[in-house]
Amino acid sequence: MARISIPLLLLAFFSSFAAPHSLHGEESPAEIALWPGDAPDDQPLAEPERDSTKPTDQKIAGKPVIRLGNVSRPTIAVYPAPPDKATGAAVLVCPGGGYHILALDLEGTEVCKWLNSQGVTAVLLKYRVPKRTGREKHAAALQDAQRAVGLIRQHAAEWKIDPSKIGVLGFSAGAHLSASLCTHADKRSYDPLDDADKLDCRPNFALLIYPGYLSDKQRPGQVAADLPLSSDIPPTYRAFTQDR
Numbered sequence: 001m002a003r004i005s006i007p008l009l010l011l012a013f014f015s016s017f018a019a020p021h022s023l024h025g026e027e028s029p030a031e032i033a034l035w036p037g038d039a040p041d042d043q044p045l046a047e048p049e050r051d052s053t054k055p056t057d058q059k060i061a062g063k064p065v066i067r068l069g070n071v072s073r074p075t076i077a078v079y080p081a082p083p084d085k086a087t088g089a090a091v092l093v094c095p096g097g098g099y100h101i102l103a104l105d106l107e108g109t110e111v112c113k114w115l116n117s118q119g120v121t122a123v124l125l126k127y128r129v130p131k132r133t134g135r136e137k138h139a140a141a142l143q144d145a146q147r148a149v150g151l152i153r154q155h156a157a158e159w160k161i162d163p164s165k166i167g168v169l170g171f172s173a174g175a176h177l178s179a180s181l182c183t184h185a186d187k188r189s190y191d192p193l194d195d196a197d198k199l200d201c202r203p204n205f206a207l208l209i210y211p212g213y214l215s216d217k218q219r220p221g222q223v224a225a226d227l228p229l230s231s232d233i234p235p236t237y238r239a240f241t242q243d244r
Contacts, residue, residue: 028109031075031126034147040190042140043132045070052101066104067097069129074144076151077124078159079112085119088162092123092148092203096172098212099137100130107171115169121161123152127177136226137213138173138180143190145181149203150196167205167234175211175238182206182234183227206236 053067081087093115095107102108104126112122127144131137149166156163170178185202192198208214216222223229 028124029077029079031077032151034074034076034144034151036193039072039074039128039140040143041132041135042072042128045072049073051104060106065106066108067101068104068126069101071102071126071129074128075126076148077112077126079116079122079124080159081116081119081121085117086121086160087119087165088160089119089165089167090121090123090152090156090159090161091115091207092125092145092152092166092168092178094125094127094145094168094170094174094177096170096174096210096212097129099141099173102126102129102174103171107174111169111171121159123148138177138226139189141177142180142184143188145177146185146188146190146201147197149181149201150199153199154196164204166203167207168203169207169209170211171209172212175208176213178203178206178208179211179214179227179236182236183229186232202232203234205234208236208238210240211238 047070049068049070049072051066052069053064057064057067059065076092093108093111095102095104097103097107104124108124112124115122125145125148128140132140145168149168152159152161152166153163155161156166168178168181170176181201182203185200188197188201214224214227216224
């Protein structure tokens with residue numbers, strides 16, 4: 001069975017940022033609804049889902065970035081690894097956006113297609129944003145992430161995935177969501193709906209890229225209280241940078 005090296009995967013990943021983005025405009029796989037009906041504990045949004053990017057917004061490598069907002073119908077999209085490269089590993093990709101919008105291509109579709117080039121099946125999570133009134137910023141998104149991992153494990157054979165090689169990769173707020181998924185895998189944050197919700201929602205590994213909200217503002221140097229640490233947390237890689 002092919003094995004995947006997380007350090008080598010990350011080395012290739014960060015090296016790829018030196019090149020301009022070239023995946024805009026390519027066809028993406030169909031979206032799969034996360035929930036059979038309305039998402040649990042959700043609230044109606046005043047505006048429809050839309051890309052809020054403006055012509056004046058900063059471009060990355062000369063290209064605009066999708067800033068998707070008002071997501072009330074969360075989905076996953078499966079990017080299968082090429083058969084001749086497939087390692088059996090899969091990664092749930094969580095774009096960032098401050099729990100306000102989703103940087104859906106820069107930290108989503110482009111990353112999924114890069115993972116494919118490394119022999120990894122990618123599953124793009126379009127989770128609910130913005131944060132819901134009266135709830136923790138990540139509460140709705142965590143329900144979506146937990147549900148997504150269960151669905152991946154349920155379809156592992158169909159999608160040619162090793163259920164013991166399912167990781168999560170997040171950026172900024174998406175990295176916080178990934179950390180939340182790892183630290184709250186012992187219990188679903190919603191009432192189970194079907195067999196997918198009976199499966200383990202704990203990732204086998206996690207990649208947190210410039211994660212936000214990890215530190216406790218009231219206790220400098222301490223991990224945020226909403227991320228309870230334990231020995232059950234999967235192997236986790238964190239990456240930060242700083243301009244000098």
